[in-house]
Amino acid sequence: MSETDTRTTDEAESARRPGRERGREDGKFGRYGGQYVPEALMPAIEELTDAYERYVLDNEDGFMDEFRERLADFGGRPTPLQRADRLSERYDTEVYLKREDLVHGGAHKLNNALGQVLLAKYMGKERIIAETGAGQHGTATAMAAAHLDMPCTIYMGERDINRQRPNVFRMKLNGSEVKPVTTGRGTLKEAISETMRDWAATVEDTHYVIGSIVGPHPFPVMVRDFQAVISEEAREQSIEKTGGLPTDVVACAGGGSNTMGSFAEFVDDEAVDLHAVEAGGSTLEVDEEAGVAPNSASLFAGDEGVLHGARTKLLQDSDGQIMESHSVSSGLDYAGVGPELAYLVDEGRVSPVAVDDDAALEGFHRLSSTEGIIPALETAHAFGFVEEHHEELGERVVVNVSGRGDKDLDAAIEETDKRDIAGAPDMSMFTGGI
Amino acid sequence: MADAGNSAAIAEAFADGPAYVPYLVVGDPDYDSSKAYVEALDRGGADVIELGLPFSEPIAEGSTIQEALVRSLDAGMTPDRFFAFAEELDVDAALVCMTYYNLIYQYGSGKARSASDASGETASAGPRPFVERAAAAGIEGLVVPDLPAEEADPLREACDEFGLDLVFIVAPTTQGDRLDRIMANVSGYVYVQARLGTTGARSDVSDQTTESLDRLREYDVPKAVGFGISTGEHAERIVAGGADGIIVGSALVDIVAEGVEDDLSTAAVADRLEALSRELKDGAERGYAARVEAAEAAESTPPESR
Numbered sequence: 001m002s003e004t005d006t007r008t009t010d011e012a013e014s015a016r017r018p019g020r021e022r023g024r025e026d027g028k029f030g031r032y033g034g035q036y037v038p039e040a041l042m043p044a045i046e047e048l049t050d051a052y053e054r055y056v057l058d059n060e061d062g063f064m065d066e067f068r069e070r071l072a073d074f075g076g077r078p079t080p081l082q083r084a085d086r087l088s089e090r091y092d093t094e095v096y097l098k099r100e101d102l103v104h105g106g107a108h109k110l111n112n113a114l115g116q117v118l119l120a121k122y123m124g125k126e127r128i129i130a131e132t133g134a135g136q137h138g139t140a141t142a143m144a145a146a147h148l149d150m151p152c153t154i155y156m157g158e159r160d161i162n163r164q165r166p167n168v169f170r171m172k173l174n175g176s177e178v179k180p181v182t183t184g185r186g187t188l189k190e191a192i193s194e195t196m197r198d199w200a201a202t203v204e205d206t207h208y209v210i211g212s213i214v215g216p217h218p219f220p221v222m223v224r225d226f227q228a229v230i231s232e233e234a235r236e237q238s239i240e241k242t243g244g245l246p247t248d249v250v251a252c253a254g255g256g257s258n259t260m261g262s263f264a265e266f267v268d269d270e271a272v273d274l275h276a277v278e279a280g281g282s283t284l285e286v287d288e289e290a291g292v293a294p295n296s297a298s299l300f301a302g303d304e305g306v307l308h309g310a311r312t313k314l315l316q317d318s319d320g321q322i323m324e325s326h327s328v329s330s331g332l333d334y335a336g337v338g339p340e341l342a343y344l345v346d347e348g349r350v351s352p353v354a355v356d357d358d359a360a361l362e363g364f365h366r367l368s369s370t371e372g373i374i375p376a377l378e379t380a381h382a383f384g385f386v387e388e389h390h391e392e393l394g395e396r397v398v399v400n401v402s403g404r405g406d407k408d409l410d411a412a413i414e415e416t417d418k419r420d421i422a423g424a425p426d427m428s429m430f431t432g433g434i
Numbered sequence: 435m436a437d438a439g440n441s442a443a444i445a446e447a448f449a450d451g452p453a454y455v456p457y458l459v460v461g462d463p464d465y466d467s468s469k470a471y472v473e474a475l476d477r478g479g480a481d482v483i484e485l486g487l488p489f490s491e492p493i494a495e496g497s498t499i500q501e502a503l504v505r506s507l508d509a510g511m512t513p514d515r516f517f518a519f520a521e522e523l524d525v526d527a528a529l530v531c532m533t534y535y536n537l538i539y540q541y542g543s544g545k546a547r548s549a550s551d552a553s554g555e556t557a558s559a560g561p562r563p564f565v566e567r568a569a570a571a572g573i574e575g576l577v578v579p580d581l582p583a584e585e586a587d588p589l590r591e592a593c594d595e596f597g598l599d600l601v602f603i604v605a606p607t608t609q610g611d612r613l614d615r616i617m618a619n620v621s622g623y624v625y626v627q628a629r630l631g632t633t634g635a636r637s638d639v640s641d642q643t644t645e646s647l648d649r650l651r652e653y654d655v656p657k658a659v660g661f662g663i664s665t666g667e668h669a670e671r672i673v674a675g676g677a678d679g680i681i682v683g684s685a686l687v688d689i690v691a692e693g694v695e696d697d698l699s700t701a702a703v704a705d706r707l708e709a710l711s712r713e714l715k716d717g718a719e720r721g722y723a724a725r726v727e728a729a730e731a732a733e734s735t736p737p738e739s740r
Binding site: 038040184192197291306314318319 | 584
């Protein structure tokens with residue numbers, strides 16, 4: 001195809017899909033988004049914005065072609081859109097599963113990590129840094145960095161390191177350095193601050209791979225564009241397999257990268273309902289005195305503020321201090337959410353809904369026993385939603401299986417043992433770890 | 435306007451010789467000790483004092499200051515207690531508040547947060563109530579490290595309304611349009627970041643400082659250099675190199691941290707803060723004298739022999 005042809009197609013494409021253009025120009029999603037970062041980082045942010053526009057949007061030097069090729073060969077894409085026979089029967093509606101759990105590494109995380117590490121390479125950067133909470137983004141980044149032969153340092157809170165030893169081992173196997181963060185309380189937010197600190201001192205040769213559609217522009221649009229492969233495939237597959245678009249798309253939401261990845265191509269299809277399922281934790285009530293929100297439902301229960309470089313919806317106290325969030329699934333455990341999702345919720349385009357720990361655990365067991373797929377605890381929230389709300393859903397529902405649950409087996413055993421879940425196996429013989 | 439600050443007290447602090455601008459986290463490690471510490475800075479010769487109001491996610495700070503922010507939060511610091519603290523202080527120096535934008539943005543919004551508050555339509559009051567309260571507490575200026583000039587209009591308008599200066603940080607990497615945009619918004623003084631990275635005491639003073647000062651020469655606003663200054667000798671070199679003031683944070687916060695670690699008395703820590711302040715202030719004045727002398731020597735030298 002000649003260059004002229006490409007441009008014509010692109011223009012026609014963007015006219016059809018204004019939702020995909022949102023935020024690309026200035027990083028704003030209505031009143032959300034922006035670039036709330038220390039001045040020392042601004043040159044790096046501007047350099048990254050320029051690289052995003054050239055390589056990702058304009059496919060300069062064939063960047064996007066190489067990205068797609070590596071996603072196929074290294075990442076195992078495309079992933080199937082599979083009909084879930086027993087769930088379809090259970091809910092008397094067509095349930096389809098977008099199988100991101102089959103991406104290399106076992107989750108959608110690689111889509112973004114591979115894109116950003118490759119972009120860093122095109123930008124001539126020599127080093128990769130990333131933060132990780134439970135270790136999912138860290139392991140995806142470590143895999144991508146090894147694959148593309150880039151030195152990589154992952155910052156991880158000391159407490160998280162002790163809780164997630166297998167993931168620490170995986171990162172080290174892939175040749176990444178894992179730096180324990182001992183400041184403050186030693187969890188994800190300290191790791192984010194520490195990674196920002198590293199970046200502020202090393203911006204000239206280092207790229208910071210942010211793991212979700214959060215942070216300053218261009219991260220929210222760039223991560224969305226890398227993750228949008230999920231909905232690009234799902235939309236085509238739905239038309240091919242079923243002759244039409246789904247009525248509903250369901251995805252779990254923490255920071256929101258699998259969510260926006262699942263929604264991006266459907267945002268302009270107004271007939272398709274989009275459901276962002278957040279972690280309702282143990283309760284939506286907030287303990288302001290202790291600074292604890294026992295959930296991670298920032299879209300559903302949070303309100304506007306500025307965190308980690310963007311204006312978005314947050315879990316915060318009345319002074320504006322960020323609360324400690326909670327979820328049974330560490331990957332959803334974040335007090336903020338991507339600014340684009342905050343905007344789409346305000347616009348009424350995306351419905352936020354909270355599913356609590358109990359319902360998520362039940363969803364975990366239901367998918368495992370009925371469909372032969374052990375989902376990540378994050379993903380399990382989406383199935384908790386379908387169980388509770390199936391009567392309100394249309395006739396063709398796509399659920400994003402954002403990741404597989406192997407990483408969660410210890411947590412699943414422990415959490416199941418605490419509860420009385422119908423149909424779940426007796427976990428007592430396994431407690432104490434497998 | 436860059437050359438017409440809002441606060442007369444801050445202008446005064448820079449008017450006559452080099453300004454010594456120390457920083458401490460308010461409430462570190464507790465309210466009463468912290469008050470004694472800030473007053474010790476004042477006795478040690480502070481011209482402006484930057485008071486840190488702790489935020490739970492301080493992305494621009496090094497580990498020294500981050501730990502101090504955690505100590506203060508753990509001891510119960512809030513924006514309202516911070517303002518009460520500023521009101522109770524007995525100091526001559528002009529007070530500047532350094533904090534993150536979310537605390538400024540949320541102040542006075544009076545939102546009750548609960549599961550029922552799920553409409554997503556919560557109207558924030560914006561930065562005005564914070565600035566109004568700060569002005570009433572005697573705060574003369576604000577430094578907000580995570581607020582870029584592009585997003586600063588509402589805050590700058592509130593600062594102009596209540597007579598506060600809005601100080602911006604300029605990094606060694608800030609150039610061209612960005613530098614112009616920042617300098618068009620800044621008032622009081624510009625915070626010149628001496629080197630890349632976050633806050634933290636270092637043993638050397640970077641060449642990046644000299645380059646930054648050269649880049650800022652054409653702008654008519656006092657230039658205070660910070661990041662990594664910890665001795666009188668640093669202060670002397672930086673002021674001799676053209677700075678109008680020195681900002682010192684981590685070296686002072688370190689003293690507070692050592693006091694906590696070694697369980698020193700409040701008076702002993704205050705004495706050390708006062709002594710280091712005096713050393714820094716003296717160093718700055720030596721640097722200033724050297725600069726004046728050099729300028730006079732240059733003026734008296736006939737042009738052809740230069």
